[in-house]
Amino acid sequence: MLARFAAVCGILFLVFASFSFAATLGNDYTASNYAVANPALNSASLKEAITFKARENASLSSVFLYVNPFVSTTNESLLFKVSVQGARADGAPNGVIQNYGLLDAKTAYGWNQVQLLSPVGLTTGVTYNVVIEYFSGKIDANNFMQLLSVSGVGQPDSRWAVDLKEGAINTWAYGPNGNVSIWSLQNKTPIFVLVYSDGRTVGQPWSDKLTNEVYAHLWYSQRFVVPQAISVSSIGAFVGLSFGVNVSRNDDLWVQIRYPNNTALTPFFVLISRSSLFSPTPPRWFDLNLNASIVLPAGSYDLVFQSRYSLYSGLSVVGVYQLYGLTDAYSGDYRIHNVTYGGQNAYYRLSTKNGTAWDGPHVDADLSFRMTYQNLTTVPACSDGTPLNSCSLTMPLYCTTNGTLVERASWCGCPMGKIPSNDSCVFTQISENYTCVFSGSTNSSKSENCYAAIASINATFARFGCFNTCSMTVSGPVDASVIWTSTCGGTTTTRLGNASESKTIYFTCINGEEKPPAAPLMGVSSSASILAGWNFVSFPVSGALVAKDSGCANLKMRTYRNGKYETANLFSLKGGEGYLIYSAAMACTLNYDAVDYLTPSNYSQPLVAGWNLIGAPSGTTLFANLVGNCAVSSGPWTGGSSTVSKSTSLVSGKGYWVKVASACTLRPA
Numbered sequence: 001m002l003a004r005f006a007a008v009c010g011i012l013f014l015v016f017a018s019f020s021f022a023a024t025l026g027n028d029y030t031a032s033n034y035a036v037a038n039p040a041l042n043s044a045s046l047k048e049a050i051t052f053k054a055r056e057n058a059s060l061s062s063v064f065l066y067v068n069p070f071v072s073t074t075n076e077s078l079l080f081k082v083s084v085q086g087a088r089a090d091g092a093p094n095g096v097i098q099n100y101g102l103l104d105a106k107t108a109y110g111w112n113q114v115q116l117l118s119p120v121g122l123t124t125g126v127t128y129n130v131v132i133e134y135f136s137g138k139i140d141a142n143n144f145m146q147l148l149s150v151s152g153v154g155q156p157d158s159r160w161a162v163d164l165k166e167g168a169i170n171t172w173a174y175g176p177n178g179n180v181s182i183w184s185l186q187n188k189t190p191i192f193v194l195v196y197s198d199g200r201t202v203g204q205p206w207s208d209k210l211t212n213e214v215y216a217h218l219w220y221s222q223r224f225v226v227p228q229a230i231s232v233s234s235i236g237a238f239v240g241l242s243f244g245v246n247v248s249r250n251d252d253l254w255v256q257i258r259y260p261n262n263t264a265l266t267p268f269f270v271l272i273s274r275s276s277l278f279s280p281t282p283p284r285w286f287d288l289n290l291n292a293s294i295v296l297p298a299g300s301y302d303l304v305f306q307s308r309y310s311l312y313s314g315l316s317v318v319g320v321y322q323l324y325g326l327t328d329a330y331s332g333d334y335r336i337h338n339v340t341y342g343g344q345n346a347y348y349r350l351s352t353k354n355g356t357a358w359d360g361p362h363v364d365a366d367l368s369f370r371m372t373y374q375n376l377t378t379v380p381a382c383s384d385g386t387p388l389n390s391c392s393l394t395m396p397l398y399c400t401t402n403g404t405l406v407e408r409a410s411w412c413g414c415p416m417g418k419i420p421s422n423d424s425c426v427f428t429q430i431s432e433n434y435t436c437v438f439s440g441s442t443n444s445s446k447s448e449n450c451y452a453a454i455a456s457i458n459a460t461f462a463r464f465g466c467f468n469t470c471s472m473t474v475s476g477p478v479d480a481s482v483i484w485t486s487t488c489g490g491t492t493t494t495r496l497g498n499a500s501e502s503k504t505i506y507f508t509c510i511n512g513e514e515k516p517p518a519a520p521l522m523g524v525s526s527s528a529s530i531l532a533g534w535n536f537v538s539f540p541v542s543g544a545l546v547a548k549d550s551g552c553a554n555l556k557m558r559t560y561r562n563g564k565y566e567t568a569n570l571f572s573l574k575g576g577e578g579y580l581i582y583s584a585a586m587a588c589t590l591n592y593d594a595v596d597y598l599t600p601s602n603y604s605q606p607l608v609a610g611w612n613l614i615g616a617p618s619g620t621t622l623f624a625n626l627v628g629n630c631a632v633s634s635g636p637w638t639g640g641s642s643t644v645s646k647s648t649s650l651v652s653g654k655g656y657w658v659k660v661a662s663a664c665t666l667r668p669a
Contacts, residue, residue: 025224025373027325027366039173040070041080042144044134045181047174049085049093050147050190051129054122055202060084062101062115063130064193064203068146069105078105078137080145082114087127092172092183094129102135105145111193119197129172130192147171149188169204212350212367214253214307215320219351221258221302221358222367230373232294237305238368239272240283240322253286253321256304257294261633262358264391265301266294267411272321283324285370292401295387297379303369304355325367394609394662396425415662416629431473433502434494436486495667528590528653530555530583536638536655538615541575541594542602552588557581560613576605578613578655600625605666611659614666616650623650630664 039046063082071078083100085093101114122128132147149171171186193203212220235255253272257265271288307321325348347361379387382399386392390399391412398408409420418425474482474496482494484505494503528537530552539545547570557568558580568579575598581590603617603626614636617626623636636656637644650656658666 025226025230025371027222027368027370039175040144040146041132041134042139042141044139045175047093047131047133048147049129049131049172049174049183050169050192051087051091051093051127051172052169052192052194053127054124056122057124058122058200059119059197060116060122060194061119061197062113062195064111064113064195065103065130065132066111066148066191067103067105067108068148069108070145071106071143075106075138075143078139078143078145079103079135080105080132081135083131083133084116084120085129085131087129091127091170091185092129093131093174097131103132105143106137108145113195133174148191212323212325212348213320214305214323216307217352217354219304219306219355220323220367221304221349221351221355222369223260223300223302223347223349223361224369225300226296226298229295229297229376229379231376232290232296232371232373234287234289234372235269235271235303236285236287236370237271238283238324239286240324241320251307253305253307255288256306257296258302258304259393260300260302261393262302262355263393263395264412265296266390268306271305283322287370292389294389295376295379295381296373297387302349303367305367306355323367325365396420396423415631430496432496433473434482434484435502435504436484437504437506525591525593527592529587530581530590531587532583535581535583537579537581538577538653538655539573539575539592539594540598540616540618540652541592542596542598543575543594545573545575545592545594547571547573548591548593552583552590555581555583555590560611562608563610576603576615576617578615578657580613580655601668603667607658607660607664607666609660609662611657614650614656614658616652616654616656618652620652621650623648626650626666626668628665628667630666631661632658633661634659 041048063084065082069078080103081100082103083097085098086096088094098120099116099118101116103112103114132145137143169190171188171190172183173186174183175181177184189204191204193201195201214220237255239253252270252274254268255271256268259265269288269290272286305321305323348365348367349358349360349362351358380403381387382392382403382405384392384394384397384399384405386397386399386405388399388401388403391397391408392399392405395415396407396409396412397405398412399405407424409423409425414420414425419428482496484492484494492505494505526539526541528539530537555570557570557573558565559568559577560566560580565580573579573592575594597618598615600617600619600621603621605614607614607630635658636647636650637658638647638651638654638656639645644657647656
């Protein structure tokens, strides 16, 4: 498999990145109840250890161990010392005992809590060991104890050559090797729970299986964490089959990696094809070697499972795929906060809506999966930062193997209001009902006419004539401008929204003839208070404004367009935009004139993908009422020289930071 990986991807990444050794990440699964950890502790010279890397600063007060004792009834007691020690450079115990407790094997079976004599302080990122060794009593081939693990080398469902949990937990055994005794890495996942002094718990439980059926609209996803940039060459999962009638109707089982916001990072891959389903018979591990490796920068991702099989009418039992995993919800288990140690890869979600919406997260269970990867010191990516062979956050763009962004809507999807068309995204067509109302006409013999034109590519035009009041339906792309004219009332513009609705257009007529232009607006005069230091400022007026002598000298002005700061001045200021204005000396007042106020109803601010500086309309307006078709990922934020704070409303005169996923326009819903 690694040879194939090198053949497919080696030349590419020699140019862009450097690798570490191959490794695996994922969640373990054991088909049987448990696998016994070896060797058995049947001699005073033998020891076992559970190594773990602390995920947080905490005070450790006790440890739960899952043990299988073999002690004769005549043995008074068989005590084992359970100590917390540090680690050598290779992770094995260093022999320095920080504290300990005692476990009596004669009375022990299953989960046993070992209380430490006093708490041990844990430091984030430091490796520790729980060491189990003989303390007192009769120990021999008939009186001994074993620790249990959820998987082990040589088992049908054994862990791969490297710890699935990124080296966070493992087991060691101490015993003779020739003439000396040494610590040997066992490469098994121990069953244990750490109990903190505040009552919280973390660890790795043992449990019966968890199964989830995947078919039709029922999808599942498993969250996993990548601590640093990696290149994934294979994906696998432990999968079974729910047998019933017409099993041959099973479709393929598909997998996909998504960003946490549910947008696609990869296309769907076939993990299991129907032709290979029964050779050998599941449940078992299924693995897919990727033709081209997937680059994942450090962060969180979702591994999505779906089968396109549809339930047939009248069949109550069918053959569908089952995803296996571990859970802490069954009786006999010690419930912990996260099934996976440290919270990595620690919850799954269910979708009953074909992956468009998800419930959860369910933190009491893990789905079993595994990936082969290599660490990257640099991340090969396209110009927008998207890793190679991945979907961009700007749909429908895809970053190809040679670092080119191309449209691939069939893989990466489309933003709201658009649908795929030959791998591009086009606006969804929508129809809205409009009513034209004419008033003021004294010429009863004249019919007033209303015209509508859709301002878009391949524009469609509609026209009708009627007297006083009439209605028509206008169809066109979502968010397109509709330009209205009449024979008597001038021009106005509306927009096609995201949902069908009814709107009214008003025209005022004079004696059945076209109305002359209205008198000019008187204009507005206003001011903005500028404090010493940096200010987030906007001007709640329409169009350009005229700054007047105000006592504000030597102001530095910046706006933010297309991902970078631009210099502004008193002659370039506009209403609706946000500005950063710096006053070095003292507070002052900036006076200005404009034509009219910018009201919430006529607010319209185009945004680019990424961060934008915006202004506020007059008054106080809920930001949610101005989102329009924008997918806002952060904001709005406002503030002053040193701090920013998040707000739910836009306040007249203030400037705001807003981040969006793709180009859009803020406007009233």
